[in-house]
Amino acid sequence: MQKKTVKRRDAGASAPPSLQDERQANDGEGGASDQEIYERIITSIMEHRLPPGTKLGEDKLAKIFGVSRARVRQVLARLALERVVVLHPNRGAFVAEPTVEEAREVFEVRRPLEALVVRRIVAKKDPAIIARLRAHVEAEEAARAARDRRAIIRLSGEYHVLLAELSGSTLAARLMHELASLTCLIIFLYDAPTVPACRDQEHSEITQALADGDEATAIRLMTEHLEHVEACLDLSRGRPEELDLEAALAD
């Protein structure tokens, strides 16, 4: 057992704010750190490569990431606390399937939280913040131009996380990270087939209002943006499976 694993785990309490999508070849051999495993899993979930309901077997993940099962277990526990996965006792971990109620609650909490973030950003009046926001919006537009739907959804959520991080409130950033992950799951579960594709435009407009220091407009645009996203969802019916099951039994 002479693995030269010189893992530097610095500051477990500080979450790296920067979000990077590096698909490093740590599959099979070479250990991955907890943070890497966490980000790989949650990115896959946000991009819907792991659909809601997917079983996340501990042994399989351990093999995939080339680490021990205990490590995977820790990451799974963290994801469960963030409600991105659910843990069934003695059954294992599954990608969460938020109910309609939970979906509404997420948007309900996000509205005032996003307004708070916007107020903080406007109060800062920092050109560097605007620059980073513009760069992110450009990345979103690039993904949209490339028709990379998965990246579009993920980047769209990450815009709000970036906003919260740049606002300077670590608490708001943490909450937004969790809510954005859940929102990605919700969108994939309930989004109507017709993609509105209006979100990039709105992110750009919000960024512009922030650049102008127009707080009222920024908050209004943000609120409308969230309402648009929620309106594009089909929350009138239950989960697909539940609906199918009910319908099948009704016949």
Added chain:
Amino acid sequence: MQKKTVKRRDAGASAPPSLQDERQANDGEGGASDQEIYERIITSIMEHRLPPGTKLGEDKLAKIFGVSRARVRQVLARLALERVVVLHPNRGAFVAEPTVEEAREVFEVRRPLEALVVRRIVAKKDPAIIARLRAHVEAEEAARAARDRRAIIRLSGEYHVLLAELSGSTLAARLMHELASLTCLIIFLYDAPTVPACRDQEHSEITQALADGDEATAIRLMTEHLEHVEACLDLSRGRPEELDLEAALAD
């Protein structure tokens, strides 16, 4: 004592099966559940029996609760994710010491969140909810009459958690639970020696406004309540230790 090179710890042959009997270690069963351990620790933290900065040794907690270290470790990890404890790598777990910035962020997020909860409660118009709130306020008054300052602080925070739970939003309840725990830590760290003792009164008034279905008044009272609590704190200076250290070094 002729233990010169004793590396194995099982050499003593002291049977560990029933060491540290389970007098108050476990809450009734042969072993404490994760949830029980979690609640015991967080209640102690909220009541300031575990002051900020206290080291939470894994082995000690394992002995105290009569469970294995792995179990304690899980609970500690959960508390760390809730930011009630901080984990220093290779150093252990400590009760968190929120900074002034973090304290302000907590109140900043609580304000709109509490308003959201109040709106939900008013919309429900459920007499059972009012009854439970009144019962809780009575418990607060009883603790106040008994001069049980620790219980007062804990119950004061739990009033808001109860409010969020009764509002029907599991998400809001979860967030409020975390924010209330942090608020308890903040109050113990920064509360001025002069106890205002105005909180019970305000909880009662808020409950009355909710009973009347007066949303505007309830939100106003709640907002003012939070502002009062925050105003009673001494957030103008840093943490006591930091302040002392800085002052000492300045000379």
Added chain:
DNA sequence: TATCGATAAATTGTCGACAATAGCGATATT
């Protein structure tokens, strides 16, 4: 005597092994 270095002790991090439980398939029975 004070500072620096080395050794010792205690605590945390990690892992593999064992036990328990749920799911599934085979089998036998009505």
Added chain:
DNA sequence: AATATCGCTATTGTCGACAATTTATCGATA
């Protein structure tokens, strides 16, 4: 032939032991 029961397998839950790192103590030396 359909169903209920029993046993098997695969996966999760738990634990104790080992390794690594930090902290404390002690001794040597200038």
